[in-house]
Amino acid sequence: MGQTFLEFTFTPNPLQPAVDILIAELSEIGFESFVEKETSLVGYINEKDFNEEQFLELYVLQTGDFQITYTTKSVAQQNWNAEWEKSFDPIYIGEDCAVRAPFHKVRPVTYDIVIEPKMSFGTGHHETTHMMLQHLLETDISGKSVLDMGCGTGVLAILAAKKGAAQIDAVDIDNWCFKNSVENAARNDCPQIQVFEGDASYLKNKMYDIIIANINRNILLEDIPTYASCLKKGGQLFLSGFYLSDLKMISAKCEASGLQFLKKIEKNNWVAVKYVH
Ligand SMILES: C[S@@+](CC[C@H](N)C(=O)[O-])C[C@H]1O[C@@H](n2cnc3c(N)ncnc32)[C@H](O)[C@@H]1O
Incomplete structure (x- = not known):
């Protein structure tokens, strides 16, 4: 609490593909979330993570292919949350699954996932989350042990729980995501989800039937x-967070x-892939 964020408003001309490239490149240098508007992209980064040199070197800003103007201002964390939550509409994945905020009303679905994203990534709006949810919907998860690596809001772990996974470890390197996943697991009544703060070093001596990781290429x-x-023999690995070209x-x-x-599933050059062991 009490942290300051930088809010950048980018106005590219034309809007695409500059917006997609901006999101990919800004994510790599620590931007935490984005709001796509009709003619602009708003991105947020914790002030302490912002490195101006890295920012100015971004390909998307350097190349002459796009015209991008931007403005920036400091915002308090709570204002940032309010802005983000206003922009969060409920979404449906196929006929059977909805991801929504607690105050949204949705039509009845088999998997009703309630997320309060706060500062974390994972509302189902991003292509990668959406495609990972699609993969999970198509997979028999009943009775399986699952790892959700880079859990963000915990949205993927929550769908796995609602689809009958026996036990789920949800891991994120970020303290805010850790806390947010704990809250969202409780909000969705998923006691089978255990949340840990950490990275792959957490995985010593662990074995799973299914591993989900929506992080980034590197x-x-x-x-x-x-x-x-x-991953157990015959187990499945679901990966996303990278472009088709990678x-x-x-x-x-x-x-x-x-x-x-x-x-694999593709959406706007992003890809989500399923592998078997
Ligand atoms: C693209 S978000 C995905 C969130 C959510 N799983 C979803 O699908 O919407 C990636 C998440 O991975 C986390 N992360 C980044 N590096 C990590 C690492 N080395 N190990 C674990 N989590 C990591 C970030 O904090 C972020 O919450």
Whole structure:
């Protein structure tokens, strides 16, 4: 509490693909969340994480391919939350699953996931979360042990719980996400979810039937061998958080770790992939 964030409003001309590239590049340098508006993109970063040199070197700002103007101002954390929550509409994944804030009303669905995102990533609006939810909806999870690595709001772990997973570990490196996942697991009445603050080093001597990781290309490339070593034979690994253009690199790492490609979903150049051990 009491932290200061920087709010950047970017106005690219034309809007796409600059907005997608901005989101990808800004995420890599610590921006935590984004609100896409009709003619602009608003991004937030904790003031203490902002490195101006890294920011100014971003390809999307350097290349002459897009015209991007931006403004910036400091905002208190609570204002940032209010802005984010105002922009959060309920979403449906297929016929059976909704992700919504506590104050939203939705039509009856089998999997009604209630998320208060606060500062965490994972409302189902981002392509990667949406596609991971799609993969989970298509998978038999009943009675399985699951790891949700980089859990954010805990949204993927909550769907796994609602689909009957026996036990779920949800892990995030960020303290805010850890706390938010604990709250959201309780809000959705999911006592089978245990939340931990940490990274792949948490995984010593653990084994799972299903591992889900929606993080980013570089962390995944580093951690795929660890995930593979924690996956039971026949177990499944779901990965997202990277672009289609990085799929070859990710699949090569998975194959070198004894995993076989099963299926992929694509949306706006993002991809979510399923592998089997
Ligand atoms: C793209 S968000 C995904 C959130 C959520 N799982 C979803 O699908 O919407 C990635 C999350 O991974 C976390 N993270 C980043 N690096 C990590 C690491 N090395 N180990 C564990 N979590 C990490 C971030 O804090 C963030 O919450």
